[in-house]
Amino acid sequence: MSQNAFYGFETLAIHAGAAPDPATGARATPIYQTTSYVFDSADEAASLFNLQTYGYIYSRLGNPTVAVLEERVAALEGGRGAIATASGHAAQLLALFTLMAPGASFVASNKLYGGSVTQFSRTFKKFGWDCDMVDAEDLDAVREALAKPTTKALFCESLANPGGVISDLETLASLAHGAGVPLIVDNTMASPYLCRPFEWGADIVIHSTTKFISGHGTAMGGMVVDSGKFDWAQNDKFPSLTKPEPAYHGLVFYETFGDLALTVHGHAVGLRDLGPAMAPMNAFLAISGAETLPIRMERHVENAAKVAAFLNAHPKVAWVSYAGLDGNPYKARAEKYLGGKAGSVFTFGVKGGYAAGLKLVEACDLFSHLANIGDTKSLILHPASTTHRQLTEAQATAAGAGPDVIRLSIGLETAADLIRDLEQAMAGL
């Protein structure tokens, strides 16, 4: 009996989820710019609304262009299924929505993108969700937080934004599973080309597809990817999947859909009732971007390594936090989890603190001063005065965004040009 064919990452990046259009033969994935879809019959409509068959109803719940991207990213991560959302933040909301309830809590690493810290610690409180932020290097603290009876999940970033911290995914997965909860990993900064968290035991992966997957700074989007391997029925923590769902006529998702349960729930209840669907045009741009993800990531990393080495030797630079550099405390984890390729977003400290940081950012010509990462263009930012501004100074410092910190997202320009731009900007400090 022949085993199923195995395809390489580059092949999946181009083909997974897509096929020539059945009606026209169009080879590129068409942009299905439609809100809704006709029913063949009243009975078919009933089957669709009852989730008894597969098909499209309304683009808030699903769209053919968006579905191609969902399957594409699910395949690249080695997952069972995925739910596309309007943004990475919406993906975090949607993933947790299925697991959480008022009075429930989850544990998160304190080394996260500043926007996530604010979403988790302030805005989610309005839903009655509590987030316990811990230092994920302190395993006793993680264990203790996970042991709370209200805990539903453990959340971390594979390669954390912006501090260059690499999470010990294998250890965190085993701690989460010991507590009967899934490990959720934001894999935005690494992209599935550098890191596939499911291979280390993670259960759910989150992406902001706005970043490397889409890759050109043109399209907002997010993704929840489910490994399909977590046993939701091992305890009573996840009634949305294991008990009759009141928002779906008493349907039991895990019993009915097995390892597709989280993916189906995310569409049928999450997108249906929260509404953050991805736009078809944005899905199209992300599909096109994903096709070149492998070669773009290679060049992103190559350029980042050159720029990091330059900064590391510069007299006006206090420190560089890039896991690809010798002596970096996360170099071993970069080898283990990222294949030795430490991504292209990292931070460094300028001598002269907050004021010098602001001056440097403004003096760059080629680097764009803006709040994004994962673009073809190189980007520069002073997190303490921008992305991490809502945080307390202690939170910002814990997240790797103290007053002297500069964040770079290295793009695909000629590396020597990037170095020259930083050199001239620092000459003025």
Next chain:
Amino acid sequence: MNHDAYSNDYIRDILAQVKTIAMAGASPNWNRPSYFVMKYLQSKGYRVLPVNPGVAGQEILGETVYGRLQDLPEPVDMVDIFRNSEAAGAVTDDAIVIGAKVVWMQLTVRNDAAAARAEAAGLKVVMNRCPKIEYASLCGEIGWSGVNSGIISAKRRKLGA
């Protein structure tokens, strides 16, 4: 047969050759998994005969319900089992008796001893899988829901396959 990992070819052959399916444990409630699967398989052209002693004589989705496999009025190609793993043993033995060619146990249902008896009698066996999910995966339809079908092809997919 490795019952931990079936090839697409193995599943595709079964779903292509089977025409008539007895569904053991079929439920008349619309929100039960068996009802979902029966309705879907009917829409794909399969004849599904429901078996459930609790509602024998009633109808589910236009088909008469029978009390046990031996009561079916016609031969079936496959028996799809919506019972727990232990109960699946006796249903498998009945499937062998009535001359079914395939025994299919649903998601979470697995009985290796029963599978060995069925295979010794020349039947094909699938365990811990759902024919609705497998059919939809093989025709690519499952990707409509964001699920990873695992299918890679540069050929145009057939409409309504």
